[in-house]
Amino acid sequence: xxxxxxxxxxxxxxxxxxxxxxxxxxxxxxxxxxxxxxxxxxxxxxxxxxxxxxxxxxxxxxxxxxxxxxxxxxxxxxxxxxxxxxxxxxxxxxxxxxxxxxxxxxxxxxxxxxxxxxxxxxxxxxxxxxxxxxxxxxxxxxxxxxxxxxxxxxxxxxxxxxxxxxxxxxxxxxxxxxxxxxxxxxxxxxxxxxxxxxxxxxxxxxxxxxxxxxxxxxxxxxxxxxxxxxxxxxxxxxxxxxxxxxxxxxxxxxxxxxxxxxxxxxxxxxxxxxxxxxxxxxxxxxxxxxxxxxxxxxxxxxxxxxxxxxxxxxxxxxxxxxxxxxxxxxxxxxxxxxxxxxxxxxxxxxxxxx
Ligand code: AMP
Ligand code: MG
Numbered sequence: 001x002x003x004x005x006x007x008x009x010x011x012x013x014x015x016x017x018x019x020x021x022x023x024x025x026x027x028x029x030x031x032x033x034x035x036x037x038x039x040x041x042x043x044x045x046x047x048x049x050x051x052x053x054x055x056x057x058x059x060x061x062x063x064x065x066x067x068x069x070x071x072x073x074x075x076x077x078x079x080x081x082x083x084x085x086x087x088x089x090x091x092x093x094x095x096x097x098x099x100x101x102x103x104x105x106x107x108x109x110x111x112x113x114x115x116x117x118x119x120x121x122x123x124x125x126x127x128x129x130x131x132x133x134x135x136x137x138x139x140x141x142x143x144x145x146x147x148x149x150x151x152x153x154x155x156x157x158x159x160x161x162x163x164x165x166x167x168x169x170x171x172x173x174x175x176x177x178x179x180x181x182x183x184x185x186x187x188x189x190x191x192x193x194x195x196x197x198x199x200x201x202x203x204x205x206x207x208x209x210x211x212x213x214x215x216x217x218x219x220x221x222x223x224x225x226x227x228x229x230x231x232x233x234x235x236x237x238x239x240x241x242x243x244x245x246x247x248x249x250x251x252x253x254x255x256x257x258x259x260x261x262x263x264x265x266x267x268x269x270x271x272x273x274x275x276x277x278x279x280x281x282x283x284x285x286x287x288x289x290x291x292x293x294x295x296x297x298x299x300x301x302x303x304x305x306x307x308x309x310x311x312x313x314x315x316x317x318x319x320x321x322x323x324x325x326x327x328x329x330x331x332x333x334x335x336x337x338x339x340x341x342x343x344x345x346x347x348x349x350x351x352x353x354x
Contacts, residue, residue, distance in 0.1 A: 029047065030045055030047045030048075030051050031046050031051040031052040031055040032044070032055070033056070033058075033059060035059045037059075037066050038070075038173055038174055038198065039170075040198030041198065042197045042198060043195070043196045044058050044193070044195045045194050046058070046190050047190060047193060048190045048191050051190065053188060054187075054188035054190045057188060058181050062181075062197070065173065066177075068095060068096050069099070071167075071169070071170070077089070078167060081159055082161070082166035085163070086159065086160035087159050087160075097157070097159060099173070099176050100152060100159055102176070102285060102289070102292070103152075103167075104154065106172070108150075110292075110293070110297075110300070110308070112263055113296035114295055116149060116171070116172070117146065117166070117167055118261050118263045119165075119166040119167050119168035120166055121261055123166075124143055125259075125268075126250070127248065132252070143266060144266050148162060171291060172288050174199070175290050175291020175292065177200075178200045178201070178291075179239070179284070179285065179286065179287025181193075181195050181287075182202070182287075190204065190205075191205050192204055192205030196215075199241065199242045199243070200291055201235075202239055202282070203236060203238050203240070205237060206236045213234070214232050214235075216232050217230050217275070217321055219348075220245065221274070223244075228346070229343045230321075231321070231341055231350075232340070233341075235337070238282060239278075239287045239290045240277055240278070240338075241291045242277040243295045244276070244298070245258035246258070246274065246275070247259070260295055260299060263299070269301075271298060272325050273298055273302060273322055274323045274324065274325055275323040276294045276297045277294065277321040277322075278291075278294045278297065278320060279319040279333075279335065279337065279338050280316050280317065280319070280335060281316070281335060281337055286316050297309075297322075302324055305320065306332060306353050309332050317335045319332060319334055319338065320333075321340060329346075329348045329350050330351045331352050331353065332354075
């Protein structure tokens with residue numbers, strides 16, 4: 001809604017200054033909208049002559065995907081799959097098959113660290129409804145056998161879960177949506193754009209002055225201070241996705257519990273990391289990949305995450321920025337697509353992995 005108001009103001013200003021009569025300069029014509037969707041506030045800025053139409057097409061695409069992937073909307077395809085255990089997919093729902101296939105691939109690649117069937121455990125902690133609680137161990141023991149990504153089956157027009165299972169696409173849906181925006185940008189001849197879908201950034205092209213987009217990585221130690229950064233990524237044609245223990249958590253009896261669950265234990269991952277950022281180029285599928293990997297690598301911890309990164313032989317290349325509990329920032333680049341500028345005043349020790 002806010003976005004529409006913003007647009008109206010832009011139109012008003014243009015009308016007042018008379019600029020609306022002259023053709024838009026593709027380098028400076030731009031539209032910025034805010035979209036509240038997928039449980040987060042998203043900011044999309046598009047450039048080019050068709051920037052307003054492109055921005056609203058992005059919003060439409062995101063809303064379409066939310067209507068498929070939401071776990072809280074009882075009418076979504078995911079909710080109906082969770083309720084019935086299987087689902088015939090209509091023509092409009094075939095994208096669910098696509099994301100489930102990708103999710104299955106990332107489950108395999110990460111050895112189960114990324115697992116959408118962690119849904120019942122996420123709910124037991126109250127992260128689905130915001131009614132947070134620490135579940136009893138007996139409850140986790142009852143739910144853990146349901147966490148098994150290999151039991152999900154997908155066909156072009158159907159999907160099915162194992163008995164009692166449900167799925168949560170919260171760790172991949174926003175990255176998938178960021179990927180979908182590339183299609184919109186191509187369709188609307190958008191030369192450059194920056195989309196931040198709640199920690200899932202798509203830097204499309206470069207900035208109007210020819211320099212890279214600059215995207216800050218939040219300091220997990222100061223989540224409420226938006227100025228507190230561990231560093232800045234300089235990006236051109238890239239996705240950058242951050243998962244962090246500071247993004248969603250609750251406190252009980254003086255202890256903090258965050259929302260990234262280790263599927264092996266059913267508990268918030270205690271991996272020694274406080275955030276993981278994954279960067280990759282804008283190739284097909286890479287938005288969802290960055291999202292899934294950032295969650296998975298957070299649960300793995302530094303040593304396994306770097307091992308996973310080093311062992312990459314097939315598939316898209318990606319780079320990492322890991323922030324550790326003991327005050328280090330580890331940068332591992334295999335794409336050559338970005339520069340990382342440390343915030344020297346942050347107090348972190350910076351390391352480069354190879
Ligand atoms: P993200 O912010 O992308 O790291 O995703 C975190 C969200 O994904 C959580 O709020 C849960 O809904 C869900 N989730 C938590 N742990 C996992 C996991 N290990 N694999 C897949 N999804 C998860
Ligand atoms: Mg994720």
